[in-house]
Amino acid sequence: MMTSRSRALAVAVVCALLAACATGGASTGALSPVDLAALEAQRAQQPTNPDLNLRLAKAYHAANRFAAARAALATVLLQQPDNRVARAYLGFTYEGLEQFDSARAVYGELLAARPTSEVSRLLNGRLALLARKELHAAARASLAREVELSRTPPDPNTVAVFPFRYTGQDSSLRPLERGLAALVVSDLSHVRSMRLVERERLQALLDEMRLTASGRVDPTTGARSGHLVGAGQVVQGQFQDLQGGLRLDATMVRASDAQVAATGSGRDQLNLLFDLEKSVVFQLLTKMGVPLTPAESIAISERPTRDLQAFLLYSRGLEAQDRGDFQAASANFRAASQRDPSFQAAAQQAQSSDAAQSAGGTPDNSIASIVGGGVGEGSISSAGGSGQLASVLNNVVPSGASLVDQLPAGDEIAGAQTNSSGGGTVTPPSRPDPVCEVAGCQGPGGNPGLIGTIIIIIRRP
Structure with missing residues (x-):
């Protein structure tokens, strides 16, 4: 005769079996x-x-x-x-x-x-996703300590570059908001007297500010965000297409008092985008009184690619990456690299996004099993x-x-x-x-x- 205790155990076993069937037996x-x-x-x-x-x-x-x-x-x-x-x-x-x-x-x-190449790819992807988590956690911590951080003067030699703002009508150009910011970060990183805030770190902060204080914070003002990432200078910019050409404007804003310290602007054909961006960067540095060595000037003048379509694809990849869509990011970075095999930044980002996509799409228990087997x-x-x-x-x-x-x-x-x-x-x-x-x-x-x-x-x- 089945006792009440035995019946309860039998019911539990049946429920467990039904649950396993409902999930296709996946563990x-x-x-x-x-x-x-x-x-x-x-x-x-x-x-x-x-x-x-x-x-x-x-x-x-x-x-x-x-x-x-x-x-x-x-x-x-x-x-x-x-x-x-x-x-x-x-x-x-x-x-x-x-x-x-x-x-x-x-x-x-x-x-x-x-380990094996498969394990290496998954672990490197996990590290990429981990970095993203860490940046967002750090951003939330900075927002929680905003009052304290506001009392600490930011480092005047640390620069944060905001995504540029597109004010035109051609939506296909909007991804350049990220691409231009990445280009300016790369250029200014060649100046030894400056320290640059990573583009991804600033983007994580902007994401958290929108999530936690929608409507209260305008990220384009820059000064507040500069304080939160410890940047004494903030680069803000905008661009628009005008009758087949492109106008680019940028300002260097002091985070301490939100005052404009330098400006740069220019207008040229779209296919001369890189020349236009370099001109604006040199204007900002000149007006800031930043001396450049010949080697620094040469490094800033270098182009990551001379293929505008490849750069646009790269910019789309950054946009997808920022929203966590690593599949789309990988596709765009890879397409950019295929158009211009010498575009090293695109190739590196493609590899990173590939790994993140693999790791993000694989359950933890599956990753652990693969790691265990990949001796x-x-x-x-x-x-x-x-x-x-x-x-x-x-x-x-x-x-x-x-x-x-x-x-x-x-x-x-x-x-x-x-x-x-x-x-x-x-x-x-x-x-x-x-x-x-x-x-x-x-x-x-x-x-x-x-x-x-x-x-x-x-x-x-």
């Missing part, structure tokens, strides 16, 4: 509450079992329980430092905790093991005994701590014993991740991340 690592509880109960009996802990880590990651996932992965990596699947999930988990330096260290350490020539743990991750984290993470070196010893994790009185359990103390003691390992929800083991044993009456 993402997510478990039902019943299955997760069962797996946790198994782990309670075998707290150091690496297979159980890895399965739990995958389930915790799928449920966005990143601190719990990291604790389980710590147990796995203590015993299996070369476990590439666990290493991949550790990177994913650090991303979830918004500890981007640590995530980058993990992916870099996997790449250092010289490289090098061993992850061959250097220094505890793996290259230790040295990488020493260089990147503020605490200078090594995750693998500082994990609790195996006997410490396994040291949870039932009290002789039978009235509960004695567990080893939960210990903070040494990597996070200084860095403040907080997940997006603000919960502190701890590496430790909690064992709950339910005794049947």
